[in-house]
Amino acid sequence: MTNALTLTDVNVTIKGSHILQGVNFEIEAGVVTGLLGRNGVGKSTTLRSIVGLVPRVGSINLFGEEISGLRTHEVIRAGVAFVPEDREIFASLTVAENLKLAERDKNPDYDTVHQLFPELLQRKNQRAGTLSGGQQQMVAVARALLNKTRLLLVDEPTKGLAPKLVTEVAAALEIAAQATTILLVEQNLPLVKRVAKNIIVMDQGVVVHNGTPAELADADFAKRMLGVSGGSH
Amino acid sequence: MEIFITLFITGVGLGALYFLVASGLSLIYGLMGVLNFAHGAFLTAGAYAAWYFTTEVRADGSLTSYAISLVLSGLVGAIFAVATEQLLIKHLYDRHIDQALVTVGLGLVAVSAYLGWFGSDPLIALPPTQLYDVVQIGDAFVGIDRFLYITVAGLVLLANFLMLRYTRIGLVIRAGVENRAMVTALGIDVRKAFTFVFFIGGFAAGLGGALATTYASGVGPTLGDAFLIYAFITVVIGGMGSIPGTAIAAVIVGTTQVLVNYYVQGLGDFVVVLLLAVVLLTRPQGLLGKVAH
Amino acid sequence: MILLPSKYRFVPLIFMLIAGFGAFTPLIDEPGLQQTFAVAFLFGGLALTYDLLLGFTGLLSFGHALFYAAGAYGAAFAMARWDWGIIPAGIFALFFAFLVALFTGTAALRVKGIAFAMVTLAFAEAGHVIVTLNLWGLSEGDKTLQLNFDSVPDFFLGVANTRNLYLLALITLAIIYLAVWWLTQSSVGRVWQALRENEERVSVLGLRPFSFKLIAFVLAGVMAAFVGVVAVVVTNNANPVMASTQTTISLLLMVILGGIATRWGAVIGGLIYVVLSQRLTTLDTQGALAGLPEWIGGPMSEPAFILGVIFILVVMFSPGGIAGALYRLRLKIASFK
Numbered sequence: 001m002t003n004a005l006t007l008t009d010v011n012v013t014i015k016g017s018h019i020l021q022g023v024n025f026e027i028e029a030g031v032v033t034g035l036l037g038r039n040g041v042g043k044s045t046t047l048r049s050i051v052g053l054v055p056r057v058g059s060i061n062l063f064g065e066e067i068s069g070l071r072t073h074e075v076i077r078a079g080v081a082f083v084p085e086d087r088e089i090f091a092s093l094t095v096a097e098n099l100k101l102a103e104r105d106k107n108p109d110y111d112t113v114h115q116l117f118p119e120l121l122q123r124k125n126q127r128a129g130t131l132s133g134g135q136q137q138m139v140a141v142a143r144a145l146l147n148k149t150r151l152l153l154v155d156e157p158t159k160g161l162a163p164k165l166v167t168e169v170a171a172a173l174e175i176a177a178q179a180t181t182i183l184l185v186e187q188n189l190p191l192v193k194r195v196a197k198n199i200i201v202m203d204q205g206v207v208v209h210n211g212t213p214a215e216l217a218d219a220d221f222a223k224r225m226l227g228v229s230g231g232s233h
Numbered sequence: 234m235e236i237f238i239t240l241f242i243t244g245v246g247l248g249a250l251y252f253l254v255a256s257g258l259s260l261i262y263g264l265m266g267v268l269n270f271a272h273g274a275f276l277t278a279g280a281y282a283a284w285y286f287t288t289e290v291r292a293d294g295s296l297t298s299y300a301i302s303l304v305l306s307g308l309v310g311a312i313f314a315v316a317t318e319q320l321l322i323k324h325l326y327d328r329h330i331d332q333a334l335v336t337v338g339l340g341l342v343a344v345s346a347y348l349g350w351f352g353s354d355p356l357i358a359l360p361p362t363q364l365y366d367v368v369q370i371g372d373a374f375v376g377i378d379r380f381l382y383i384t385v386a387g388l389v390l391l392a393n394f395l396m397l398r399y400t401r402i403g404l405v406i407r408a409g410v411e412n413r414a415m416v417t418a419l420g421i422d423v424r425k426a427f428t429f430v431f432f433i434g435g436f437a438a439g440l441g442g443a444l445a446t447t448y449a450s451g452v453g454p455t456l457g458d459a460f461l462i463y464a465f466i467t468v469v470i471g472g473m474g475s476i477p478g479t480a481i482a483a484v485i486v487g488t489t490q491v492l493v494n495y496y497v498q499g500l501g502d503f504v505v506v507l508l509l510a511v512v513l514l515t516r517p518q519g520l521l522g523k524v525a526h
Numbered sequence: 527m528i529l530l531p532s533k534y535r536f537v538p539l540i541f542m543l544i545a546g547f548g549a550f551t552p553l554i555d556e557p558g559l560q561q562t563f564a565v566a567f568l569f570g571g572l573a574l575t576y577d578l579l580l581g582f583t584g585l586l587s588f589g590h591a592l593f594y595a596a597g598a599y600g601a602a603f604a605m606a607r608w609d610w611g612i613i614p615a616g617i618f619a620l621f622f623a624f625l626v627a628l629f630t631g632t633a634a635l636r637v638k639g640i641a642f643a644m645v646t647l648a649f650a651e652a653g654h655v656i657v658t659l660n661l662w663g664l665s666e667g668d669k670t671l672q673l674n675f676d677s678v679p680d681f682f683l684g685v686a687n688t689r690n691l692y693l694l695a696l697i698t699l700a701i702i703y704l705a706v707w708w709l710t711q712s713s714v715g716r717v718w719q720a721l722r723e724n725e726e727r728v729s730v731l732g733l734r735p736f737s738f739k740l741i742a743f744v745l746a747g748v749m750a751a752f753v754g755v756v757a758v759v760v761t762n763n764a765n766p767v768m769a770s771t772q773t774t775i776s777l778l779l780m781v782i783l784g785g786i787a788t789r790w791g792a793v794i795g796g797l798i799y800v801v802l803s804q805r806l807t808t809l810d811t812q813g814a815l816a817g818l819p820e821w822i823g824g825p826m827s828e829p830a831f832i833l834g835v836i837f838i839l840v841v842m843f844s845p846g847g848i849a850g851a852l853y854r855l856r857l858k859i860a861s862f863k
Contacts, residue, residue: 015724053414076420088415090408101408102419143419268640324842330586331841333640334782337775338838345831349824462651462771465644473641499659506652510633513645517637 003061004029004151004181005050010058010068012042012049019045020056021205027151027198029063032173032182034196034213038227042205043185044085047153050183051075051082063150077104079150083157085185087140091129095120095139098128102143113142116172134165141172152182158191170195189216189226201225238373240492246379248487249386250448253441254457254464255471255479256393257314257434263410263474265427266329271317271336272438272464273457274343278313279306279439280452281351284358296361303385303443310439311432318431323424340458347454355451364447382444386483389437393476402429410474463490466509472522481520538790542700549689549696557688562804564688564695564760568753570796571702573780574789575749580778581787582710583742584722586639588774589630589646590750592653595769596623597751599657599665602764605677612678616755620748626653627747631740647771654769670763682759691760698756699793702749706789709745718742722787779837785849794848803829 005027012020020042027033035043049056052072060068067075076082090098099113099120114121117138123131128139137157144152154173158166170191176182177195186192192199193213201209208225215221254276261269283306291298317339325331364381367374397403405426409416416423438457445460446452463486471482486505494501512519545563548554554563572594579585600619604610610618634645660667675683681690709715717738720728725735758764767773776799784795806829825831844851 051418053418071422072414072417073420073422076418082418084415084418088412088418090411090415092411093404093408097404097408101404101416101421104420147420262640266640268643321838321842329640331845333586333643334778334841335838337778338834338841341775341779341830342825342834342838345828345834346825349826349828349831350821458771462647466648469641469644469648499655499661502655502659503652503661506648506655509645509648513637513641514633517641 002029002063003027004063005183006059006061007046007050008059008061010046010049010056010060012045012054012056014045014054019205020049022058023049023202023205023207025200025207025210027181027183029181031197032177032184032195034192034199035183035185035202036187036192036199036226037202041202043202044155046202047082047084047155047183047185050153051080079148081144081147081149081152083140083144083152083154085155085159087133087136089128089131089136089139089143091127093128094125095128095131096124098139099124099142099146102146104147108146109148110146112175113145116145116168116175117142134161134168137161137165137169141169145172145176149180152176152180154182155185156187157184158186158188166191189222192216235371235373236495237492238370239375240495241488242370242375242379242383244488244491245484246382246487247448247491248467248483248485249382250441250445250460251464251467251487252386252480252483253389253437253444254460255467255483256389256476257430257437258464259468259471259474259476259479260406260410260430261434262468264406264413264423264430265322265332266413267322267336268329268333269336269434270333270461271339271343272434273455273459273461274340275310275313275317275435275438276442276445276457276460277343277347277452277454279310279442280446280456281347281356281442282306282309282439283443283446284356284452287358287360288356294359294361296363299361299364303440306443307436307440310442311436314431314435314438315428317435318428322431323427344454344458351452351454353454355449355453355456357451358446360447378447382448385440385444386480389440390476390480393433396433397476402426406430463505466505468519470509470512470519472519475519475521478519478521538703538793539700542696542703546693546696549692554692557685560688560692561760562801564692566797566800567692567695567699568757568760569776569780569800570793571699572750572753573777573784573792573796573799574699574702574706575746575753576774576777577781577787577789577792578706578709578746578749579742580781581792582706582715582722583718583739585739585743586643587634587646587743588643588771588778589634589648589650589653590746590777591769591771591773592630592646592650593623593627593747593750594754594757594773595653595657595764596626596747597754598758598764598768599671599754600751601755602671602673602758603664605674605758606671609674610677612755612759615677616752619755620751623751623754624744624748627744628740631743631747635736635739635743647774650769650771650774654766654771657769658766665764665766668766670765673758673762678759694756695760698753702753703789703793705749710789714738714741779833781847783837783840783847785847785852788849791847791849798848799833803833806832 003026007023007025010020010023023046035046037043045054048054050060052070052075056068058068059066062078065078067078119135120138120142128136141157157169161169166188173182173195184196193216196213199211199213200207254272258269258272261267283302286302286305287298321335321339322332325335364378366377368377397407405416405421409423409426413423445456449456467482467486468479470486471478489508490501490505493504549560554560576590579587597619600622601615604615604618605612630649634642634649637645657665658668665671681687717728717733721735721738728735780795780799781792783798785791840847846853
């Protein structure tokens with residue numbers, strides 16, 4: 001098994017708070033890995049440290065290449081795509097402009113995007129700030145799918161979405177997973193069970209468990225690790 | 234009524250000069266979070282360049298020489314600005330307070346250098362005589378130079394608009410004003426846009442310097458600083474990072490200042506500051522600014 | 527970031543005491559020198575009040591000169607126009623500055639960071655406009671508002687009494703120093719420092735950041751006004767430069783040069799700045815720049831040029847200023863032991 005991503009002793013300190021306290025894990029190439037944990041344990045910060053949006057110390061290795069010294073845009077150009085928590089789409093720009101900004105490849109893959117989210121094509125001249133939460137999430141995911149990537153980092157894509165939209169996002173992730181490696185932060189356990197092959201659990205700034213989604217069926221495990229009761233949500 | 238028309242157009246002309254300084258300040262602040270206290274020095278550099286060109290190089294008093302001096306002063310302002318960004322600002326990435334402090338120091342150094350080179354007395358620059366003409370609007374007479382300021386500022390506004398709306402770098406700037414971190418997270422080297430906004434901001438300020446020399450009939454070491462304070466006020470009233478907001482605010486500030494100053498000597502400058510206070514108390518993000526995140 | 531270990535914190539006061547005795551020795555005997563130092567002490571104190579905002583609370587104000595000028599003009603006005611004595615005039619000036627600080631602070635603190643800096647700059651500019659244009663007859667316009675000599679005791683008047691002005695300025699500095707010391711050590715001072723580090727955490731504790739910032743803003747303003755009142759006595763006038771943005775910018779330079787949030791750093795920065803800008807002016811007249819070509823010699827004869835360059839270098843390469851550099855030096859020496 002090849003590793004897509006290896007984090008070794010990654011530390012992040014922001015405004016005096018030691019948020020990541022030596023994070024270590026490996027991500028298997030070509031599959032979806034779920035990153036789980038309670039709120040505030042450092043999952044989002046872990047993703048942001050990988051792309052260099054927070055100052056980080058330690059080793060981050062992408063397919064054999066050390067990327068911890070790279071600036072954010074260089075990490076992205078090394079083949080990483082990032083879908084942040086809360087979407088972070090550009091509200092004053094139109095849908096088309098949001099997507100255009102994300103273009104990196106010579107031939108951006110608009111076919112897949114339009115196939116997955118036909119709504120975005122209809123609304124391409126609408127300001128992204130006026131879209132619904134679900135539509136904004138589509139824009140955020142679409143931005144990541146336009147280019148060929150080796151690693152896709154997705155932070156809570158279903159947060160606050162209606163069940164029907166959760167299904168759409170899940171479908172998009174499954175399609176993306178056919179072509180790339182995904183590290184997925186997600187609170188929706190059924191979704192994780194459906195798409196992830198491996199899981200990593202964090203607590204208080206460190207990784208406390210490596211395993212498989214099957215373990216999530218164990219109510220005791222879920223409660224102990226994630227502070228949720230039961231495997232169903 | 235005639236006086237009102239004359240004053241109003243003069244006010245818009247002054248606002249046009251404020252806009253030339255404020256547009257760069259606004260974009261630089263909006264995109265990079267840098268409050269540029271050296272912006273007045275860019276203006277003064279452009280003003281001295283225009284003075285030098287029209288009195289030493291081509292002192293023929295022709296409109297052509299004047300037009301060349303405008304472009305030249307813009308370029309001088311732009312080069313000064315880009316050098317500032319490359320040599321000072323860039324090395325203090327994400328240290329916003331230090332960036333502002335360095336520009337304060339640079340402003341001080343620049344004013345002292347101008348003082349050492351050109352002396353403290355304003356140097357007189359005589360624009361082409363055509364600019365002294367007046368045009369009649371109804372019963373009012375208005376200096377033709379006012380229309381020049383308004384036209385140049387209008388062209389800069391249009392160029393800004395086209396650049397922001399239709400070019401890739403404009404798209405990056407608009408997105409960066411909203412959320413710089415996310416722009417880099419799409420694989421875009423936002424620092425190139427930093428250098429670019431300093432270039433266009435410096436160009437507009439230098440151009441403003443040449444025109445301010447005409448407006449004030451000369452250039453002294455602190456010409457830029459005199460404009461800088463009102464340009465700051467314009468930027469805050471208009472909303473940081475918003476070019477249309479800056480344009481509207483520039484007209485409001487310029488006309489208010491000129492009109493009130495005419496009726497009560499000196500009170501105009503004071504009223505403009507009160508205007509700023511009122512805007513901030515009712516709308517902290519400015520007229521067209523976005524709520525900071 | 528209190529870089530001076532607590533066992534050394536009396537050192538600045540001891541230095542002030544020595545400086546006080548110094549005025550009675552031949553070392554600082556000449557009235558011109560005493561006058562220079564008196565002004566330097568006042569700027570040291572003024573820089574300290576500015577550091578209370580910038581260093582200890584994290585508020586970058588570009589309008590501090592407003593309160594200094596409010597104190598100076600308030601006192602000079604009451605003495606010149608109403609024939610008040612220095613004490614009632616001084617109290618009036620402090621009260622006036624208090625009101626100005628309360629009003630401008632309440633408005634300016636609605637915004638944060640750089641926007642706050644701009645708003646304070648604008649308020650100060652309004653004050654500068656009132657003074658230079660002599661709006662409502664409050665000042666003498668471009669000219670200075672002279673001290674009413676009948677309002678102050680005789681021992682503060684005349685060249686022969688410059689030593690008393692020197693001591694007055696020194697005592698003023700000591701009072702400001704002790705006041706800032708006491709304030710920054712108090713429980714309010716700790717909230718200010720917490721605000722500087724992380725405002726959100728203060729809000730989480732249920733404290734209103736706005737109120738604490740306003741307290742800092744008003745106190746620093748009133749203390750600056752106090753220095754302004756004394757400055758009228760020491761320099762015999764209130765003048766428009768006091769209200770200018772240039773004054774605030776020089777305070778900023780002093781604090782950054784000396785070292786932010788260290789108390790004594792601001793004082794040292796103020797002393798060095800004033801002495802240097804007076805001495806650098808003589809560089810040119812002494813012919814030290816004679817060999818230099820005009821394009822560099824011209825600017826070099828302006829003290830602000832050299833000070834500005836030093837300032838840029840300090841911000842870029844020596845964060846923490848002189849105090850920071852000394853601190854790093856001490857760490858280095860300690861690591862050798």
